Every structure is written in C-alpha cells, then in structure tokens.
Amino acid sequence: MSPMQTIRTLEGAFVNLRGGAAGNIESDLVQENSVRNQKDLIRALGANKSEKAIQRSCRATDTVSDEKIEISTSVRKVSSWHQTPARIKDNEVIANSLRDLRPFSKTIGRVCQGMPNVMCSPVRKINSVDLKFRIKQVVDRLYYGHTINFDHESSEEDC
Structure with missing residues (x-):
C-alpha cells in the first residue's frame, strides 16, 4: 500500500x-x-x-x-459501595489515645493468647537476611502452586 x-x-x-x-x-x-x-x-x-x-x-x-x-x-450511576473518608481530627484523637495507652508494651499479667511473641514495634528488629530468605520461600512456594504454607515456625522476638 x-x-x-x-x-x-x-x-x-x-x-x-x-x-x-x-x-x-x-x-x-x-x-x-x-x-x-x-x-x-x-x-x-x-x-x-x-x-x-x-x-x-x-x-x-x-x-x-x-x-x-x-x-x-445527566443521571449519575448509583454506587453499591459507599465510603466516607475518615476525618483528620478523628485520626488525631485515635493516634493520641493509642500513644497514651501503649497497647503493645509489656504489662505484667496481660498476655495475648493468639500472639504470645508480638513485638512492640514490628519494624524495630528486622533482620534483612531472614526477610529476604522468607520472601524467596514464599515466592518459590507460590511459583510452584502451593498456596498453603505448612511451615509454622515463628522467629519474632519479644521487646
């Protein structure tokens, strides 16, 4: 052409x-x-x-x-999902109350049954070598089609 x-x-x-x-x-x-x-x-x-x-x-x-x-x-479509944005003051009140309460600090006699080894700050003690190894394990598992992880070891440390 x-x-x-x-x-x-x-x-x-x-x-x-x-x-x-x-x-x-x-x-x-x-x-x-x-x-x-x-x-x-x-x-x-x-x-x-x-x-x-x-x-x-x-x-x-x-x-x-x-x-x-x-x-x-000029009819607008009716949405089936409604979302109200959180107010900034509400977020500030919640953040301040959580700072005062310190829910992840150790208190004698207070134990979470489901997560006994929970840390105060999850990002405080990150071992990058272990993290990369764990990510590689998950990627390999998903690559081969295994969707359930049978490895139940937890390497989290207390505060």
Whole structure:
C-alpha cells in the first residue's frame, strides 16, 4: 500500500465516539456492541416481534442504549459501595489515645493468647537476611502452586 492508503486504513480501523484525545475505540468492538444492543432490544419486545417492530428497534439501538440515556439525562450511576473518608481530627484523637495507652508494651499479667511473641514495634528488629530468605520461600512456594504454607515456625522476638 502507499503511505496514504496505510494511514487511511489505520484511521478507518478506529472510531472516536466520545471525542477528545486518545478516546479511540476499535470499529469492530463498536459494531459488536451495537449488535449486542440490538439483540437485547429484540429480546425485550417479547411476543410482539413483528417485522416492523424489529426494524424500528434496530434503527433506534444506538440512541436507546442505557449509557446514552443516562448521559443525556445527566443521571449519575448509583454506587453499591459507599465510603466516607475518615476525618483528620478523628485520626488525631485515635493516634493520641493509642500513644497514651501503649497497647503493645509489656504489662505484667496481660498476655495475648493468639500472639504470645508480638513485638512492640514490628519494624524495630528486622533482620534483612531472614526477610529476604522468607520472601524467596514464599515466592518459590507460590511459583510452584502451593498456596498453603505448612511451615509454622515463628522467629519474632519479644521487646
């Protein structure tokens, strides 16, 4: 092909439906989505599938899709996951109270049954050689498809 034909062929392979830079979509994908939307509308006709009704629904497919209706009516999608950001003052209150309580300091008579060897600061006594060895063990185990670690040794030290 000539250079001009190459450019025309590449430009014809993509469609920019929304505009803007880098908003190109493959034209094959656009056609597949259009056919899927047409099939959905035809199924929605139910028992009233006359030739005329199918033609009307297929002509209106691109404007009737849910996305276009929501965009044109400015309806926002309802989120199923809600998150409220933590307030800065709440975080400060919690941090100050934890500093006062010192929950990881040793207290006579107070023992955590599940983790008897818990340290005051987990990052205080890191042995980089042991850490690298342990990471290599986990990577090797996962590489070979073993998802459960049967090694139950704990090398944590007390404060």
